[in-house]
Amino acid sequence: xxxxxxxxxxxxxxxxxxxxxxxEWLTFAYMASAVVLLALVLGSSxxxxxxxxxxxxxxxxxxAFLVAARFNTRGPTxxxxxxxxxxxxxxxxxxxxxxxxxxxxxxxxSVLKLITTEYPTIxxxxxxxxxxxxxxxxxxxxxxxxxxxxxxGRAKIPLAEDLHNxxxxxxxxMNKANWLTAGAAMVGVVGIGxxxxxxxxxxAAVISxxxxxxxxxxxxxxxxxLMDQAPTTVDGDDADPLRDELxxxxxxxxxxxxxDLRLREEGQVYFGEALVVPSDGSNITEKVEDALRxxxxxxxxxxxxxxxxxxxxxxxxxxxAKEQRD
Amino acid sequence: MQHDGLLPESTAGHxxxxxVSVFVRVTFRASTPRSWCRLASILPxxxxxxxxxxxxxxxxxxxxxxxxASAGCDFPRDPRGTLEGVRNGTMRVxxxxxxxxxxxxxxxxxxxxxxxxxxxAEKLGAETCFVPGTTPELLEAARQDEIDVLVGGFTSTSxxxxxxKEAGVTGPYLTTHSVVGVPPDTPAFEDPxxxxxxxxxxxxxxxxxxxxxxxxxAVDALSTADMPxxxxxxxxxxxxxxxxxxxxxxxxxxxxxxLGENGWLVELERFLRAHRAEAKELLREEST
Numbered sequence: 001x002x003x004x005x006x007x008x009x010x011x012x013x014x015x016x017x018x019x020x021x022x023x024e025w026l027t028f029a030y031m032a033s034a035v036v037l038l039a040l041v042l043g044s045s046x047x048x049x050x051x052x053x054x055x056x057x058x059x060x061x062x063x064a065f066l067v068a069a070r071f072n073t074r075g076p077t078x079x080x081x082x083x084x085x086x087x088x089x090x091x092x093x094x095x096x097x098x099x100x101x102x103x104x105x106x107x108x109x110s111v112l113k114l115i116t117t118e119y120p121t122i123x124x125x126x127x128x129x130x131x132x133x134x135x136x137x138x139x140x141x142x143x144x145x146x147x148x149x150x151x152x153g154r155a156k157i158p159l160a161e162d163l164h165n166x167x168x169x170x171x172x173x174m175n176k177a178n179w180l181t182a183g184a185a186m187v188g189v190v191g192i193g194x195x196x197x198x199x200x201x202x203x204a205a206v207i208s209x210x211x212x213x214x215x216x217x218x219x220x221x222x223x224x225x226l227m228d229q230a231p232t233t234v235d236g237d238d239a240d241p242l243r244d245e246l247x248x249x250x251x252x253x254x255x256x257x258x259x260d261l262r263l264r265e266e267g268q269v270y271f272g273e274a275l276v277v278p279s280d281g282s283n284i285t286e287k288v289e290d291a292l293r294x295x296x297x298x299x300x301x302x303x304x305x306x307x308x309x310x311x312x313x314x315x316x317x318x319x320x321a322k323e324q325r326d
Numbered sequence: 327m328q329h330d331g332l333l334p335e336s337t338a339g340h341x342x343x344x345x346v347s348v349f350v351r352v353t354f355r356a357s358t359p360r361s362w363c364r365l366a367s368i369l370p371x372x373x374x375x376x377x378x379x380x381x382x383x384x385x386x387x388x389x390x391x392x393x394x395a396s397a398g399c400d401f402p403r404d405p406r407g408t409l410e411g412v413r414n415g416t417m418r419v420x421x422x423x424x425x426x427x428x429x430x431x432x433x434x435x436x437x438x439x440x441x442x443x444x445x446x447a448e449k450l451g452a453e454t455c456f457v458p459g460t461t462p463e464l465l466e467a468a469r470q471d472e473i474d475v476l477v478g479g480f481t482s483t484s485x486x487x488x489x490x491k492e493a494g495v496t497g498p499y500l501t502t503h504s505v506v507g508v509p510p511d512t513p514a515f516e517d518p519x520x521x522x523x524x525x526x527x528x529x530x531x532x533x534x535x536x537x538x539x540x541x542x543x544a545v546d547a548l549s550t551a552d553m554p555x556x557x558x559x560x561x562x563x564x565x566x567x568x569x570x571x572x573x574x575x576x577x578x579x580x581x582x583x584x585l586g587e588n589g590w591l592v593e594l595e596r597f598l599r600a601h602r603a604e605a606k607e608l609l610r611e612e613s614t
Binding site for chain 2: 118119120121122123124125126131133135143192193194195196197
């Protein structure tokens with residue numbers, strides 16, 4: 001009872017999961033192709049090089065998601081009695097780190113370029129027997145690397161919310177970072193074309209602030225989730241209302257006098273313990289089993305709940321229970 | 327389209343429209359809705375509107391760039407205006423002595439690359455002024471915008487220049503390779519390892535010889551050396567040497583310009599690409 005069923009996602013969300021998987025495969029394929037394309041037309045433009053490195057880093061979240069989605073539904077084993085759910089949290093940490101590294105790298109590089117007043121040099125190539133400035137070719141290459149990201153990123157956010165998958169959410173942010181930097185690089189290349197040597201680095205620096213901010217907030221959330229923070233929503237630091245809902249449901253059972261509930265996130269799903277003080281101790285086994293059934297019916301995310309009847313809540317528990325109630 | 331015969335003033339507009347047309351062709355091909363239809367079927371329905379807006383925004387952007395480019399037309403431009411400074415003014419050429427590409431004799435510059443740049447200057451209606459020096463000196467001069475172009479038989483592997491960190495580097499405009507030749511009535515050999523082979527000076531050719539296992543020896547008069555020499559094929563023929571089957575790897579020749587002067591760089595590259603044959607001819611003349 002209460003032990004994880006496999007797969008963890010309920011039937012009505014399987015379609016969403018399938019779509020998320022498909023989107024991530026698409027992201028992976030498209031990122032890989034953008035990496036190759038950019039490598040072929042890479043000039044010495046600052047934002048061009050960073051756009052490439054950032055596409056390379058952009059491969060990490062889809063890979064993290066696909067690996068996590070492959071393992072997280074495996075049932076518990078003797079060696080992994082809690083199952084493999086937390087691989088999603090680890091995937092989130094990896095993705096968040098990639099996002100942060102990208103932002104920080106971009107910021108440092110472009111500021112350095114501005115300080116050392118480096119003049120970006122862009123050659124020409126011979127195309128159809130004509131000499132064509134490479135900057136012209138960079139624009140469509142960058143547009144190719146930017147536009148799909150806009151849609152991929154926006155398509156992922158609702159899926160991430162439905163699946164409570166923070167890897168997917170971080171990846172959506174990565175896509176946003178991608179099209180922002182590519183856009184900055186296009187502005188930079190056009191600026192260079194107009195003889196503004198600083199346009200490239202300045203555009204990259206502005207954009208990198210936004211990416212670094214996303215990276216830091218995702219990194220922080222990934223770390224506190226791994227530290228068993230109480231569950232939060234995918235897009236922010238707000239406590240998930242599901243915890244209070246579950247506590248209320250348990251407290252409202254007619255045989256329950258008081259409850260101390262704590263939950264933690266294990267990737268997409270929640271694990272936790274509830275200490276309940278029964279007002280009527282008879283038939284306690286059936287009552288506990290019924291409560292657990294109700295809990296897992298409440299939401300698919302309540303994956304693994306242990307319910308322990310106790311005669312009274314210890315002082316510390318009472319205090320935390322009160323805090324949570326407020 | 328060839329622009330060689332046109333006057334410098336009239337070239338800008340034409341070639342710019344050329345580039346713009348190529349650019350627009352490439353972008354439109356990349357943005358055909360056909361390639362996006364598959365994407366559209368995966369996206370949730372509410373995103374399709376976004377896709378449409380995105381397409382429109384993209385087209386507007388392309389058209390804006392098109393309008394902008396055809397209006398301005400001297401694209402790309404130089405941050406420090408080198409091309410404008412050279413046109414109908416003076417082209418300051420930094421030269422590093424490297425026979426037969428560049429020579430400084432009694433204050434007069436000559437050599438294949440020097441002649442080539444004189445033609446370029448003439449085309450731009452500019453005077454030339456030569457600044458002799460060493461590579462580090464002239465790279466610094468380029469950084470400080472004291473010279474407009476730097477030549478000295480540089481190749482795509484020349485240290486200091488080819489990395490593109492100190493100066494902008496043109497694409498390779500000429501490819502050469504040296505051949506080992508032996509004096510007449512001397513037996514030819516096929517394995518260069520351990521052989522003493524004469525070179526004009528210790529430089530890129532000597533390095534390539536060393537890689538082959540040979541021992542490069544610098545001699546004053548290569549054409550009358552009494553030992554195997556490494557030189558261009560036509561030099562060997564002119565000097566009466568017998569070419570062997572030992573060919574050294576190809577060298578790709580480049581010139582350098584100050585960093586970031588993209589308009590100037592592209593103009594120079596365009597000239598060099600259009601004058602490859604002349605460059606080869608000049609090199610033959612200067613080296614025999």
